[in-house]
Amino acid sequence: MNPAPPEPSPTVYVIGDDPAIRASLARLLEEVGTACVPYDNAIDFLRDFDADAPGPVCLVLDVRIPIMSGTDFHKALIGRGIGVPVILISGHGDIPMAVEALQRGAFDFIEKPFRSQHLLERVQQALDSDRRRRHLDAEHHSRQQRFDRLTPREREVLDRVVQGMTNRQIAEEFGVSSQAIDAHRTRVIAKLGVENVAQLIQIVLYHRGQSGPPAST
């Protein structure tokens, strides 16, 4: 499936309590052609943020009182299922805090003072990462839809194909002809949009890895 060529423009959300820093970051990002939405507090951001809006986003967080409020914010983000990459900026620069932030899934931790180039690079990478994430999400989504189109019998056949059973073995188990199984398999391959069994196994494993045991239910 090919995504629409005019990709939605990326947006960087800058959250920080220092207006000067916010404004300077916005100015820098706009200079390189990235839309920037500043917020002076996280609560407003959480209220406004629309995770379903198109276009890659990333979050630049200028934290003042980091650990505690950062934790709360991350919890809030995760609680809302917002998977945007977060770049933390801090002037405190203490290692435990950086480690904790990264462990909690922050995209990066940048210590003040930083070079603008460095920040821009990391923002680009974060946007790329979000772009990838969104792409994968979209693929996953369409694949899920395709899986949903399979009939129960087709799923059972798929399960067994992935387990490595031959047509004959499957036919024996179900007490039908191996031609019937072959027909099922061909339909499954068609419905899921793959070319051969190898690809079929790949995407099924990938799908399961992404979202748990899906088709077996």
Added chain:
Amino acid sequence: MARHAPRDRTGPGTVDAEPVAPADGWTQHERLVTRRVRSVFLVLVLVLLAVSLYSGYRVRLIDAEIKEFSLRVVPLQQLIGQLQRSVLEQRRIVRELVGADPPAGPQREAQVVSFEEASRTTHTQLGRALQLSELAVDDSPPAHEYERVDRLLRAFGVELEAYERAAAAWTAAAPGPEVSDPGAADALEQRADALGRRVDQVRLLFEVYAKSMAQRVEQLGGNARWLVGGVATGQLMLVLLLGAYLRYSINRIHRRQRQQEQRELRQRDELAHLSRVTTAGGLVAGLAHELNQPMQAIATRADAARLSLERHAADPAASRDTRDTRDPRLAGDLDAIAAQATRAGQIISRLRSFVARREPHRQPISVNTQVHATFALLRSAGRLDGVRLSARLEPGLAPVTADPIHLQQVLMNLIQNAVDAVTAAEGPDTRDPHVRVESQKLDGGRVELRVVDNGPPMADEQVEQIFQPFFTTKGDGLGVGLAISRSLVEAIGGTLHAAANPDQGMTFTVRLPVATGYPPPSGVASGRTDEPASPPTPPTAGVWL
């Protein structure tokens, strides 16, 4: 008066002589001068004392002599004069009786009687004269004069007796002139002459003596006047001198008190400064972080501006087209850079003015402004550790006369203590650590500042202790914060008290007198106008961002 002199002198002297001399703050020179002045005073007082005592002694002597003169010399002189007269009277009667034409019969009898009377008078007078001279010989200083008089008087007495006996014998033996014995009469006459000479002698002698005595007494009287004047002058000078010394001492004590006060003031300022430096040491890390903010903004702006320029340079067409739109953005960058540089400067100068060592400068200031300034300093130093800090300030308060840095220091100490208290009470029920600063107008031209916390309350007996220097319950505390705060507040006529709140935590209350000449007619000018750049944001430290 003179008796008191030494006591008064040693009075202030003992104060100086305390063994704490090096700590009393006198310079070597001052002590030397003091010692000299004191010894000069001592010598003068002693001389005057001696003069007074000697003069007094002399005056008493003169007094005694003059009394002697009027008690002995004068009466004796009079007695001798009377004696002479009565002897002459006796002699006259005898002459008549033994004369060429002696009276007879009752006339003669009368003459004899009057002779006897004169004789009695003479004896009485002689007796008294002898008595006087005898006494004088016994206890008068110029005794030899009296001795001569006495001797003469005694000789006179002997001769008088002899004369009287002769006269009596004669009158008895010769009842009339017809039986007169010219020889006996001659002898009697000779005796009478001798007697007269004697009494003349006594009188003469004594007159000379009395005259010299009178002269002496007169001279002594002059001396005495002079001496009395001397004594009086001496005593007057003594009084003046003591007055001067007392004044000098009192001035000296005053000067010393002033110096002591100044020294204490200096010490207090130094201690306050030291404590500010310590406090600032704790703020520095946070302030360094705070400095990062404008620095970062400046760097980012500068990079953005450079990128902008590069983009325009790479695209001359765009440069022409966007000249109009490009300029405002670059100008905005430059403005922002300038503003952030100023901000960084302010952070530094806020810290610098807090720790600067300088003379206290009292001026009318708004307490609310200082509360905001302290908040800014504390908050920018990130010292609040998740404590909610809020202010409830009464607008339009009259200013107080104080050094702004000292007031900030007091607030800083109180707020820091409160923050320490509410964060130290780390327990299961420390949900909402909160410190509130309140200001309020009081009656009687005063302004009140309160720092209220919801930490653990303190027992009353502990509240008494916490203002003592070096009392602390903190591991890293010096224990001088409250002591210094109180002395700073008291130095501007205010008070600082602590009390436990009825429910929880403590309240520290500062009361300050309003600056003289306030409140102004209409309360237009409040602390708002001269507030620093940071707006009175509702403090929400601890809440996310």
